[in-house]
Amino acid sequence: MSVEQMFKDMTYKRCACTTAVLDEEGNPVVDDETGEPKLRYLEKTCPQLTRPNHGSWYYSFEVEPGADGKRRPRAKKGRYRTQEKAATDAKEAWNLAQRGVNVVSTETVETFLRRWIKAKKLELAKTTAHEYERDIDLYLAPHLGAVRLNKLRTDHVQEMINWFEEENERRTKHREKVERLKSACATANGAWRAAPKAEKAEKRALWTAARVEYEAERKQVRRVTGPNTLQSLKATLRSALSDALKQELVAKNYAALATWPKPVPVKPKLWTPQNVARWRRTGQKPYPVMVWTVDQTAEFLDSIRDDRLFSLWHLIIFRGLRRGEATALTWDDIDLKRGIVHVSHQLVSINYEVHEDTPKADSEGDVRLDQETVRLLKLWRKTQRAERKEWEQQGAWVDAGGRIFTQENGEGYHPQQLSDRWERLVDLSGLPPVRLHDGRHAAASIAFASGQDPKVVQAMLRHASRRTTMDIYTNVMPEMEQASAEASVALVALALERVRRAKAKKAKKKGKKPVAA
Known part of the structure; x- marks a missing residue:
């Protein structure tokens, strides 16, 4: 038997068609409460399953017993449009199972992360544990939490990273818009104050409208998620998935396989005269x-x-x-x-x-x-x-x-x-x-x-x-x-001065005229 045939044999087709439930004499069974005939799903026995577009494909295979020796539920998944796709996913799941991954677990990424950090806190420094919890609460759980842990792949992590980059672009553009509105508001305010009495009411109305628009947009300003924050997320997720790998809950550390933005090292700079002048002019650190x-x-x-x-x-x-x-x-x-x-x-x-x-x-x-x-x-x-x-x-x-x-x-x-x-x-x-x-x-x-x-x-x-x-x-x-x-x-000048003073003192004792410096 070929490998392809082996995984095709793990697949089957079923549908949601129904038929009446019959008693031993072949008569329809009626529901006592509704008076309607009871129905059952035909599933694999539907005669229309031979039609290409009828029903869906599923895979199912037996999983090795757990470490405790107890039998595990069968690995199942369905609603595939083609047998080839069902067989491909069956092969992937079977390979993961052969590598020890618990493919029948229904634990989500969020459930695992909560369980992981609860135990991990016992060995972490308090500040590190706090950072891990913050990353889980604010970023990882909202973006990856609903994914089943054994279904997590590099693509899921990469999609999260890409979302942050795209969202940062939107937030940056919005901040620029708010700065333009702020400038326009200040200009409108100046125009109102400088306007002659006959035009003040009109100019004030324009300033009020500009201020309302500016305040509304300013309230929606959101902080950009910088590269250093993403590096923190990477560290948290890598640490968690490293432990998941040891527990045979995932096949790879997918956080390590994704492409993360490079961290921006914050290096100190001196308060040179130019930097001081810039600060005094703008009030901002350069x-x-x-x-x-x-x-x-x-x-x-x-x-x-x-x-x-x-x-x-x-x-x-x-x-x-x-x-x-x-x-x-x-x-x-x-x-x-x-x-x-x-x-x-x-x-x-x-x-x-x-x-x-x-x-x-x-x-x-x-x-x-x-x-x-x-x-x-x-x-x-x-x-x-x-x-x-x-x-x-x-x-x-x-x-x-x-x-x-x-x-x-x-x-x-x-x-x-x-x-x-x-x-x-x-x-x-x-x-x-x-x-x-x-x-x-x-x-x-x-x-x-x-x-x-x-x-x-x-x-x-x-x-x-x-x-x-x-x-x-x-x-x-x-x-x-x-x-x-x-x-x-x-330093040398000080030493030279001490040498000269010593020579002058020695010359003075001998009654000689000191040598000019």
Whole structure:
């Protein structure tokens, strides 16, 4: 028997024609309630099935017992127009079954994803689990949820990706339309205000109509789903289907086979004079991630030198700790004698609720402190102890488990509180805006400007590899080369000055006239 014939033998034809139910004597059986004859489907026995366009084709075959040895339902599917199509799908289903896939399961993608994330949360970091749940709720379940898991294919995933790209184009065009309406509204408003009294009513009516149209369209503006969001979806779906593959629920990891948009790496850029001028002119950051120059960082530190949390800002700016890592630090994590901070946990905010979690992947480790940071932390410890004594006398001290950076009453900081405070300090300084997280980038910029090797910067930032550090700071390093070169010259100039002073002092002792510089 040929392979083609084998799968054709798994097919059969049936229809929805009916005939009267007969009793043993051959008489129609009547329904007692309706008084109508009872009917039954002819299915495979319909005499008209020999006609090409009558009925539909189905396939059916026996499936191997499950791992528990129990017999499974037969694999069935129908409503095919041709026997060839039914046989083709029978072959595909049979091959999947031979590879261990449970082809008779009716579980949908959404049901599986909900079941998967419920178990997966036990081994994931809280922030990762939150991101996975968000991706499932907002994107994967709405687009793929209704598909049966064992029927999922690359085409389904690709259709979802294509929908996002097409929808993004529509949303971008709509945003452009809203901007045009906004401009037209502003023009109409100016025309109304500048119009002579006799024309004001007419101009006001035009402005009102323009404003109504603008407001109606503005309410319909939707955020574009960017490449980085799609990369997050890819990671979530790949992880889920990887586990489904291990459970023999799918034949392949179809998320890995689809073509996804390439992620757009967000690289920091310096607040050069040109970028600052553009910001002052437009009020907008020229790039998503901006970093101060060394001079701007020095200006900021000088402007906040009297802030209560100066030691915290100094630690972030010079040693590159993340916000959550700094807020989670305890005095047990730091060795001021050796000048080392051990980063082993962080505070994360999920829907504003704070959780303690492990650091980002490969970010756990030791960070060496400079002498100035050690000095500031020692002063801060004295301040904290004095505050504790005062608040304990009032019976109002809150024990935050030995956290280094606490409020006056000992209570720990919510990570967002630090971001809000940083933002206010930046605003008061008059400098261009930089996020608290970008203080970490400042640490790297200062390190590069001082001529440190990228390997040293990698260790400080606790990146997984030197390449990661180089990829992130490709845009910053060329602009820092001049500062590094100037720093080298300045270093030698200082040494030269010390040599000259020493020579002059020696010559003075011998009573000789100093050599002119």
